[in-house]
Amino acid sequence: MVPRFWRKIKYRYDLVGSYCENCGNHFYPPRNFCPVCRRRGAVRETELPDEGTVLSYTVIRDGEPCVVALIELKNGSKLVSQLACSPEEVRTGMRVRKVFRRYGEDGEEGIIHYGTKFVPSE
Amino acid sequence: MRRVAVVGVGQSRFGELWEKGFRDIVLEAGAEALTDADLEGREIEAIYVGNMSAGRYIGQEHVAALIADYAGLAEFGIPATRVEAADASGGLAVRQAYMAVAAGLHDIVIAAGAEKVTDVGDPMEILSASVDIEWERFVGGSLPALYAIMARMHMETFGTTEEDLAMVSVKNHRNGAKNPKAQYRTEISIDSVLNSPYVADPLKLLDCASISDGAAAVILASGEIARKITDTPVYIEACTQASDYLALQNRKDILTMKAVVKAGREAYRFAGILPRDIDVVEVHDSFTIAEILAYEDLGFAEKGRGAELIREGVTELDGDLPVNPSGGLKSCGHAVGATGVRQIVELTLQLRGDAGKRQVDAEKGLALNVGGTGATAVVSILGR
Numbered sequence: 001m002v003p004r005f006w007r008k009i010k011y012r013y014d015l016v017g018s019y020c021e022n023c024g025n026h027f028y029p030p031r032n033f034c035p036v037c038r039r040r041g042a043v044r045e046t047e048l049p050d051e052g053t054v055l056s057y058t059v060i061r062d063g064e065p066c067v068v069a070l071i072e073l074k075n076g077s078k079l080v081s082q083l084a085c086s087p088e089e090v091r092t093g094m095r096v097r098k099v100f101r102r103y104g105e106d107g108e109e110g111i112i113h114y115g116t117k118f119v120p121s122e
Numbered sequence: 123m124r125r126v127a128v129v130g131v132g133q134s135r136f137g138e139l140w141e142k143g144f145r146d147i148v149l150e151a152g153a154e155a156l157t158d159a160d161l162e163g164r165e166i167e168a169i170y171v172g173n174m175s176a177g178r179y180i181g182q183e184h185v186a187a188l189i190a191d192y193a194g195l196a197e198f199g200i201p202a203t204r205v206e207a208a209d210a211s212g213g214l215a216v217r218q219a220y221m222a223v224a225a226g227l228h229d230i231v232i233a234a235g236a237e238k239v240t241d242v243g244d245p246m247e248i249l250s251a252s253v254d255i256e257w258e259r260f261v262g263g264s265l266p267a268l269y270a271i272m273a274r275m276h277m278e279t280f281g282t283t284e285e286d287l288a289m290v291s292v293k294n295h296r297n298g299a300k301n302p303k304a305q306y307r308t309e310i311s312i313d314s315v316l317n318s319p320y321v322a323d324p325l326k327l328l329d330c331a332s333i334s335d336g337a338a339a340v341i342l343a344s345g346e347i348a349r350k351i352t353d354t355p356v357y358i359e360a361c362t363q364a365s366d367y368l369a370l371q372n373r374k375d376i377l378t379m380k381a382v383v384k385a386g387r388e389a390y391r392f393a394g395i396l397p398r399d400i401d402v403v404e405v406h407d408s409f410t411i412a413e414i415l416a417y418e419d420l421g422f423a424e425k426g427r428g429a430e431l432i433r434e435g436v437t438e439l440d441g442d443l444p445v446n447p448s449g450g451l452k453s454c455g456h457a458v459g460a461t462g463v464r465q466i467v468e469l470t471l472q473l474r475g476d477a478g479k480r481q482v483d484a485e486k487g488l489a490l491n492v493g494g495t496g497a498t499a500v501v502s503i504l505g506r
Binding site for chain 2: 028
């Protein structure tokens with residue numbers, strides 16, 4: 001698990017996605033190939049906006065309730081992420097901003113997984 | 123292309139089959155299909171096995187060769203191929219078999235589907251590997267969570283309610299109670315669905331199909347040979363497949379399974395019919411919202427109006443368009459790689475008039491098998 005996690009750190013910690021200079025589309029997770037322009041595409045890395053809106057969400061009830069949401073960022077790209085807030089707080093249309101949080105670990109002595117979560121920004 | 127017919131069908135019981143192994147249940151389904159077709163077995167020219175995750179569920183790979191061996195067909199050295207597309211593996215195995223016969227490469231082929239899931243602790247975790255594990259699963263986007271996100275969006279966009287979703291579950295259990303091979307043969311009430319605990323809001327425990335052990339098999343033959351084997355061939359009039367972005371977040375419209383729309387349209391065109399010509403349907407109700415989405419994406423209802431079909435009783439066993447007369451994944455149990463094949467077994471029984479207490483009057487049937495959150499769709503149209 002470590003190498004796979006490690007090679008994504010740049011994208012998970014800073015929310016780095018990709019941008020196609022040919023069609024203007026943003027992608028997250030990042031792609032090395034533009035699915036719209038294909039060979040004409042010119043894909044560059046880009047940092048995504050910090051803020052977005054909740055399009056839909058769920059509260060996973062398997063253990064501690066955990067809020068997982070589909071979020072649309074200000075540039076129109078969408079991502080699924082955890083919300084670091086209580087299940088009572090979340091609602092569709094809520095404005096959120098990204099934060100750096102712990103996601104889990106590989107056992108007691110294993111590596112800790114960090115990544116981007118979102119919190120209410122209103 | 124040649125005509126292709128289903129000449130024999132079989133299935134194991136679905137459920138927690140502690141006393142049986144993977145090979146036992148596949149052989150049980152295969153033997154029933156051979157008996158149904160009145161074939162000995164050595165006529166089979168190729169095997170396709172739909173299976174998602176034998177490597178993780180039972181620690182065994184190379185399962186197509188295993189099945190050919192235990193079916194006594196290794197002696198003849200026939201090609202045996204495993205087919206994987208998450209929980210659309212079974213439907214896809216049927217499609218591979220269909221293409222082999224239609225193309226004239228083989229005359230008689232068996233397509234089986236199987237999954238043995240109760241040998242591990244958390245089958246849903248393995249099934250959730252059908253989503254993007256690095257970008258969806260990492261942040262908690264399991265299969266139930268992603269379907270829940272679709273469900274909430276459908277409810278808030280179109281006014282679909284938790285009661286509507288519950289009615290799908292109630293209908294499928296009512297049908298499944300009439301199916302001797304189903305895992306859950308008990309009727310349930312709307313209240314029992316609504317009062318079951320949340321798994322991922324707004325989906326409750328009884329909105330979700332359980333992951334089960336099970337196997338199913340169909341024997342396909344070219345149209346010409348089929349008439350010599352059986353008096354009641356059921357023809358495969360279309361068997362199409364489409365794909366979509368793997369992760370939900372990359373789709374423009376979260377509430378439309380583009381792969382289902384595309385595979386459905388191609389199937390109707392191929393069969394030369396329209397949605398209104400379909401008499402009976404088996405869809406992939408892994409979660410209740412999936413059945414509502416299927417009504418819309420297959421053209422039985424306009425986008426956003428799927429819930430009306432369940433409210434008005436259209437898709438009940440005695441309605442205009444019975445959906446999931448078998449009980450669906452919800453009541454039969456979702457034996458992952460077996461499910462798509464089981465759907466073809468059910469349609470064949472329905473079109474032949476062999477469906478017992480759940481029999482409906484039908485000439486054309488449609489099956490939809492979905493992989494993951496819709497990144498693979500297989501649509502089959504059968505006719506008698």
